[in-house]
Amino acid sequence: MKDYYHTFHIPVMGIGHSVDTPVRVAPLGITSVISLVDDILLEKIRKYYCEKYGLPYVKLSREEEDGRAKRITAYLETVREIVGIKMEDIRRQPFFEANDKGKYFDLLPEESSMKRQYNTLLKMKAGPERNALAMDLTRRMQPGSIDVNIMVKLDCINPDNDGNVRSDEFSDAKSALRGYAKSGLRSSIVFSAGINQSLFKYMTGFRDFYRDETGEIKKKIILKVSDFRSALIQGRFLAKKGLEVYEFRIESGLNCGGHAFPCNGNLLPCHLRDFKEKRELLTTELHPLIKKYYKNMGWRYPESALNSRPLITVQGGIGTHGEVRRLREDFCMDLTGWASPFLLVPEATCVDVSTRKLLKHAGDEDLYLSDISPLGIPFNNVRKTGSEIWTRNMAAKGKPGSQCPKCFLISNTEFTKTPICLASRQYQKRKLEEIKNMEVSGGEKERLCRKVVEKTCICDHLGNGALIALGIAKEKGAPQLICPGPNIAWFNKICTLKEMVDHIYGRGPALVSSERPHMFAKEIVMYVDYFEKQVTRCTYTPKEISTLQAFKNNLEEGMDFCLRIAQKQPYQGENLASIPPCVERQRTRLKSIYADFEKKVDLDDFAKSSILAAPGAITN
Numbered sequence: 100m101k102d103y104y105h106t107f108h109i110p111v112m113g114i115g116h117s118v119d120t121p122v123r124v125a126p127l128g129i130t131s132v133i134s135l136v137d138d139i140l141l142e143k144i145r146k147y148y149c150e151k152y153g154l155p156y157v158k159l160s161r162e163e164e165d166g167r168a169k170r171i172t173a174y175l176e177t178v179r180e181i182v183g184i185k186m187e188d189i190r191r192q193p194f195f196e197a198n199d200k201g202k203y204f205d206l207l208p209e210e211s212s213m214k215r216q217y218n219t220l221l222k223m224k225a226g227p228e229r230n231a232l233a234m235d236l237t238r239r240m241q242p243g244s245i246d247v248n249i250m251v252k253l254d255c256i257n258p259d260n261d262g263n264v265r266s267d268e269f270s271d272a273k274s275a276l277r278g279y280a281k282s283g284l285r286s287s288i289v290f291s292a293g294i295n296q297s298l299f300k301y302m303t304g305f306r307d308f309y310r311d312e313t314g315e316i317k318k319k320i321i322l323k324v325s326d327f328r329s330a331l332i333q334g335r336f337l338a339k340k341g342l343e344v345y346e347f348r349i350e351s352g353l354n355c356g357g358h359a360f361p362c363n364g365n366l367l368p369c370h371l372r373d374f375k376e377k378r379e380l381l382t383t384e385l386h387p388l389i390k391k392y393y394k395n396m397g398w399r400y401p402e403s404a405l406n407s408r409p410l411i412t413v414q415g416g417i418g419t420h421g422e423v424r425r426l427r428e429d430f431c432m433d434l435t436g437w438a439s440p441f442l443l444v445p446e447a448t449c450v451d452v453s454t455r456k457l458l459k460h461a462g463d464e465d466l467y468l469s470d471i472s473p474l475g476i477p478f479n480n481v482r483k484t485g486s487e488i489w490t491r492n493m494a495a496k497g498k499p500g501s502q503c504p505k506c507f508l509i510s511n512t513e514f515t516k517t518p519i520c521l522a523s524r525q526y527q528k529r530k531l532e533e534i535k536n537m538e539v540s541g542g543e544k545e546r547l548c549r550k551v552v553e554k555t556c557i558c559d560h561l562g563n564g565a566l567i568a569l570g571i572a573k574e575k576g577a578p579q580l581i582c583p584g585p586n587i588a589w590f591n592k593i594c595t596l597k598e599m600v601d602h603i604y605g606r607g608p609a610l611v612s613s614e615r616p617h618m619f620a621k622e623i624v625m626y627v628d629y630f631e632k633q634v635t636r637c638t639y640t641p642k643e644i645s646t647l648q649a650f651k652n653n654l655e656e657g658m659d660f661c662l663r664i665a666q667k668q669p670y671q672g673e674n675l676a677s678i679p680p681c682v683e684r685q686r687t688r689l690k691s692i693y694a695d696f697e698k699k700v701d702l703d704d705f706a707k708s709s710i711l712a713a714p715g716a717i718t719n
Contacts, residue, residue, distance in 0.1 A: 103128065104241075106210075107423075108130040108131065108435075108448065112438050112442065112448065113704070114134050114137045115134075115565060116448050117146060118141070118449055118562075118565050120133070121178055121243070123446055123448075126199070127536075128241070131243065131244070131447075132248050133178070136507055137507065137562050138278070142174065144157070144174070144566075145173055145174045148178075167271065167274040167275065171279060171281075172281045172405050176283060179245060190237050191192055191624075201695050204217040213239060246289060246321070247288050247289065249279075250291050252274075252292050254270045255270065257271075260355055267467060272625045274296060279318070284318070286667055287318070287319040287320065288319070289322075289348065290322055292323075292358065294333050299340070308342055309393075310343075310400070312399070319345035319346070321346040323348045327359055333383055337393075338388035341396065346412055347410070348413075348584075349367075349411070350436075351369065351412050351415030353468065353626060354367070356438050356583050358472060358582075359476070359477040359478065364623055364652070366623065366626065366658075368660055369653075369656070374430070381407050411431070413430070416586045417586070419602075419672040419674075420602070420604060420672050421672035422670075423547055424670040431433045437603060442587065444593075444596055444598075445457060449598070450568055454484065454485070457581075458581065459592065461482075463588045466587065467481075468480070468629070472508075472557055473520050473557070478582060480582060481572070481582075483700060485560075485563075485579040486578040489578035500526065500558035502523070502555075503519070503524070503525070503564065505559055507558040508520045508522070513526075514530075521551075522555050522557070523556075527552060527554070534551070560580035561581070563577035566579060586621070589611040590610055592610065613672075616681060617677045619661050620661070621642060623661065624685060630654065651693055654689060662678065665678035689694060
């Protein structure tokens with residue numbers, strides 16, 4: 100089970116907005132996640148914090164050999180040292196005073212044994228017994244985990260300083276993994292955005308990912324997954340190499356922040372049901388493989404680990420304590436993740452003032468699933484960011500695209516032998532010239548051009564808000580991008596850490612209106628929206644048609660399941676009543692979209708043909 104006290108964590112938020120969240124909240128016992136995409140950003144922020152805390156700093160330049168890994172290690176070591184300093188300072192503080200020590204215990208969930216004992220301490224009279232309890236509580240205080248995140252598909256290999264091709268170990272993902280592995284952190288690494296077998300194999304070279312003689316794993320593995328099948332496949336691949344998954348972190352495919360990975364119409368509640376019913380397979384199928392690997396390596400598998408079970412957690416669109424109870428009590432989730440709401444908590448996240456104000460006032464109409472990512476993956480976005488304004492202005496001036504200062508998302512070889520980014524000026528100018536010479540209508544040219552210039556330098560712009568917030572960069576020259584989930588529309592005030600944590604635990608004033616639709620209802624709307632978009636893009640190949648059929652059927656089945664959930668007694672603050680009318684509206688809408696789709700293809704004749712492709716996930 101988990102080795103920290105809170106029942107929620109703060110997931111990764113873009114590249115920069117949770118970059119120093121552990122410095123802010125780990126000394127108060129809260130776990131959070133740092134993105135390892137941008138080592139250049141990490142180096143700038145390391146310099147800032149070394150100066151702030153009087154720590155030694157030696158610059159690690161971009162020309163440094165194995166510089167990416169070294170910069171990541173250095174940043175994580177700096178964060179670890181600062182959290183340790185702040186934690187010890189809090190431990191030394193006295194009880195019975197208004198300080199961070201009291202705040203540490205006030206933030207704990209009510210069911211925590213530490214919290215109950217703390218409340219007992221506050222009622223005790225001065226004396227040896229109270230002193231003993233105070234010492235014991237102080238001894239047991241521990242920081243939240245300083246976790247990290249790698250998007251496993253961001254794994255390009257840049258040439259060395261002389262332009263020579265490097266070996267595979269210097270790929271972006273492996274360098275990031277190596278940087279984390281060489282740090283002194285005892286924490287977890289989150290792998291997101293799919294499977295990278297080469298990266299997972301590379302992990303076997305670091306002993307910290309395996310159990311030691313006491314049964315502890317210094318560096319734990321968390322897999323962010325969308326469905327049970329993916330969890331089992333990835334878990335099995337790792338288990339054959341003796342690597343245990345500490346936590347399977349389920350995320351809604353659409354109702355989330357950042358890049359969205361929509362599945363084939365299966366809603367989150369259906370995935371949660373699968374995990375609840377099949378979670379034992381994640382132990383019975385994987386443990387024998389793990390123990391076999393240890394045996395083959397000549398290692399002893401510790402007896403203390405024989406009964407260990409992976410955590411199953413969920414995140415994406417959670418907005419009330421009632422929804423937390425539904426997830427934990429009905430679906431047996433061990434923990435929940437809360438990301439976007441914390442963007443309105445200055446104590447927790449690194450967001451510039453202008454962007455935080457934009458989020459505070461953002462409504463449903465301002466939050467949308469965009470096509471701005473050079474990866475070609477849907478990207479949750481908010482309108483009127485500094486990045487959007489800058490990108491449009493540059494295109495209007497005849498200077499579309501970015502200079503691509505970091506090259507993290509390079510992948511396209513349409514015009515060059517060496518991969519370049521779709522958001523780069525180099526690519527966009529050549530693509531626009533190609534479109535200009537096409538023999539198509541003016542309207543079609545305009546549409547194609549808009550599609551090109553909307554691609555944005557997200558790997559640079561996502562970090563600018565943090566640099567502005569810390570005073571490292573000026574807002575005028577640093578376009579800011581942020582990628583909240585649609586859930587942020589219902590959080591409309593800048594609040595304290597205590598206010599947000601009390602909201603999560605259902606012990607303070609609610610931070611959202613009682614009219615906020617249930618998270619399951621919101622996801623239904625988003626999936627019908629996505630289905631409509633896919634139908635408009637369909638070119639009516641056999642695979643597309645069968646995929647859309649499966650999507651529609653899965654979505655209808657998910658709606659039926661949500662209606663069954665809605666018949667249950669709601670938990671306090673849970674708007675189950677919003678689900679039935681939502682299902683009614685969206686089912687009607689879905690049928691209408693599908694009817695238009697049917698008019699363009701003879702599905703009866705198509706179903707009889709032998710070329711029907713197996714249903715699969717929709718991709719952009």
